[in-house]
Amino acid sequence: NQPNVDEKRTVVKSNYLPIREHIRTIIEEKKSNLCLSADLTNLDEIIELSKQVGDYICLLKIHCDILNDFTMEKIRQLKTISKEKNFLLFEDRKFADIGNTVSLQYTKGLSQICEWADLVTVHALPGDGILKALEESSKEVGEPRGCFLLAQMSSKGALTDEKYVKATVQYAEKYQNFVIGFIAQSRLSTSSNIDYIHCTPGVHINSSEDKFGQQYISPAEAVLQRGADVIICGRAILESNDRVQTAKLYQTEGYKAYQQKRQ
Numbered sequence: 001n002q003p004n005v006d007e008k009r010t011v012v013k014s015n016y017l018p019i020r021e022h023i024r025t026i027i028e029e030k031k032s033n034l035c036l037s038a039d040l041t042n043l044d045e046i047i048e049l050s051k052q053v054g055d056y057i058c059l060l061k062i063h064c065d066i067l068n069d070f071t072m073e074k075i076r077q078l079k080t081i082s083k084e085k086n087f088l089l090f091e092d093r094k095f096a097d098i099g100n101t102v103s104l105q106y107t108k109g110l111s112q113i114c115e116w117a118d119l120v121t122v123h124a125l126p127g128d129g130i131l132k133a134l135e136e137s138s139k140e141v142g143e144p145r146g147c148f149l150l151a152q153m154s155s156k157g158a159l160t161d162e163k164y165v166k167a168t169v170q171y172a173e174k175y176q177n178f179v180i181g182f183i184a185q186s187r188l189s190t191s192s193n194i195d196y197i198h199c200t201p202g203v204h205i206n207s208s209e210d211k212f213g214q215q216y217i218s219p220a221e222a223v224l225q226r227g228a229d230v231i232i233c234g235r236a237i238l239e240s241n242d243r244v245q246t247a248k249l250y251q252t253e254g255y256k257a258y259q260q261k262r263q
């Protein structure tokens with residue numbers, strides 16, 4: 001006997017913190033505001049890596065459409081590790097279509113993202129129907145789900161100008177339960193007192209750019225100058241000689257700045 005939607009919502013209320021609060025709690029408990037961007041093409045490798053670095057991160061971000069060996073069984077294994085190690089799973093899907101299509105992309109197909117991803121990324125470009133559709137679909141699962149709206153991108157030449165950012169913030173305020181924060185390069189001013197979580201990608205200590213226009217700043221700059229709560233690091237860790245030690249380094253650097261900012 002499957003619980004109906006209302007019963008599932010009761011489960012959500014009784015067992016889980018709202019997702020924004022949950023992330024803040026993880027950050028404090030684990031002393032980590034590091035999101036590892038595990039941009040690898042092999043899910044088995046991500047599973048192994050998550051066991052090694054899971055204690056040092058608050059979020060694990062993946063791109064499930066680059067995985068050569070994606071199966072629901074493997075992604076459930078990753079989900080189990082995320083619960084054991086207390087980090088949230090984040091699919092960087094960058095939804096950007098009309099509501100009806102994104103709702104299918106979110107819940108159906110080979111990857112059934114909504115079933116396992118605590119968080120996803122969404123572009124505001126199509127208008128706020130995209131958020132209505134994703135939020136509605138998210139209520140079909142028995143766990144809290146949320147999204148980050150892409151307000152500003154780290155890549156050179158991004159078209160996210162001031163007007164676009166302003167409109168994005170307005171959508172976030174309209175869907176404040178589902179939109180838990182932003183992917184951004186600066187602290188965005190909002191008209192409510194909601195503590196939106198700001199995540200900043202493009203973080204690297206030893207590099208300032210890549211050959212395709214990615215632009216990097218240091219963890220301290222991301223947090224203290226740009227106002228990030230969470231730093232997103234991919235190749236800085238993945239391409240290092242020792243992924244575990246480097247993850248610990250970014251954890252330390254990121255959290256030191258996070259504490260400094262919140263004092």
Ligand code: BMP
Nearest residue numbers: 037039152153154155201202233234235
């Ligand atoms: P790296 O640290 O290796 O440059 O990877 C950054 C990650 O963050 C990638 O997964 C990319 O898709 C994502 N990202 C980004 O770099 N800039 C943005 O503005 C938004 C992103 O999601």
